[in-house]
Amino acid sequence: MTKPSKAPETAGAKYKRVLLKISGEALMGPGQFGIDNDTVSRIAEEVRDAKELGVEMSLVIGGGNIFRGVSPAAKGMERASADYMGMLATVLNALAMQNALERVGLYTRVLSAIEMTAICEPYIRRRALRHMEKGRVVIFAAGTGNPFFTTDTAAALRAAEMGCDALLKGTLVDGVYSADPKTDPKAERFDTLTYHEVLMRDLKVMDQAAISLTRESGIPIVVFPIGRRGGIVGALTGEGPSTVICDK
Numbered sequence: 752m753t754k755p756s757k758a759p760e761t762a763g764a765k766y767k768r769v770l771l772k773i774s775g776e777a778l779m780g781p782g783q784f785g786i787d788n789d790t791v792s793r794i795a796e797e798v799r800d801a802k803e804l805g806v807e808m809s810l811v812i813g814g815g816n817i818f819r820g821v822s823p824a825a826k827g828m829e830r831a832s833a834d835y836m837g838m839l840a841t842v843l844n845a846l847a848m849q850n851a852l853e854r855v856g857l858y859t860r861v862l863s864a865i866e867m868t869a870i871c872e873p874y875i876r877r878r879a880l881r882h883m884e885k886g887r888v889v890i891f892a893a894g895t896g897n898p899f900f901t902t903d904t905a906a907a908l909r910a911a912e913m914g915c916d917a918l919l920k921g922t923l924v925d926g927v928y929s930a931d932p933k934t935d936p937k938a939e940r941f942d943t944l945t946y947h948e949v950l951m952r953d954l955k956v957m958d959q960a961a962i963s964l965t966r967e968s969g970i971p972i973v974v975f976p977i978g979r980r981g982g983i984v985g986a987l988t989g990e991g992p993s994t995v996i997c998d999k
Contacts (some may be wrong), residue, residue: 756952758907767806769807769910769916771798772810773921773977777922778816781946785816791848791943792854793852798857799855810910814837814838814843814902815837817840831898839943841894845891847919857887859889860879860887862890864905866893873890880913880914881973895908921977926940926994927944929941929952941994943996943997956974956996966998971996972996974987976991
């Protein structure tokens with residue numbers, strides 16, 4: 752299969768087409784749940800800054816700030832039903848991000864793996880590619896459209912389908928650590944890792960299905976702090992704090 756055409760290479764950006772994975776929790780800001788408008792607006796401004804580098808952007812946003820399917824399933828709810836509820840939460844976040852992106856002047860499309868044509872477009876690969884080629888920011892909602900798969904796996908899948916040069920994973924810390932740095936002061940931070948090292952060490956970066964898929968597709972994962980202003984551009988240019996996961 753021929754790899755999709757990409758934007759011309761631009762000075763400063765190491766990647767020409769990327770998928771940005773943001774957790775739902777990153778949208779909470781200082782709150783404990785829901786969507787913090789100031790935080791969403793800041794992230795939208797940073798996506799605009801990344802677009803100004805000439806980078807083609809797509810996004811996958813989790814739903815953990817509204818509903819996380821695994822937790823209710825553990826308490827007795829049917830897992831498939833809980834996961835579908837989580838997918839709907841990702842659509843809410845996608846619409847909020849779309850609104851914020853359009854406020855800063857970016858043309859944006861939300862494509863959902865579960866059809867709901869009154870509010871967004873159904874996911875069609877060729878349509879998504881065309882939107883990106885036209886310079887629009889594409890937000891992929893509703894995960895893969897199937898239960899038992901996380902939004903991390905959805906991000907890896909869409910990155911492969913879009914022919915992305917990198918998957919940017921925004922987290923609340925400045926890279927990948929051997930343990931949770933908030934609870935373990937001796938946690939070791941890594942600048943680079945291989946996919947194999949992530950899997951063998953069982954590092955909680957993304958789930959194993961997502962790591963395996965990016966490995967098979969040859970897509971590097973760049974883990975960076977989404978809560979720090981300039982984090983997205985720093986990840987794209989290599990000038991900000993990050994951990995890069997790829998085959999060395």
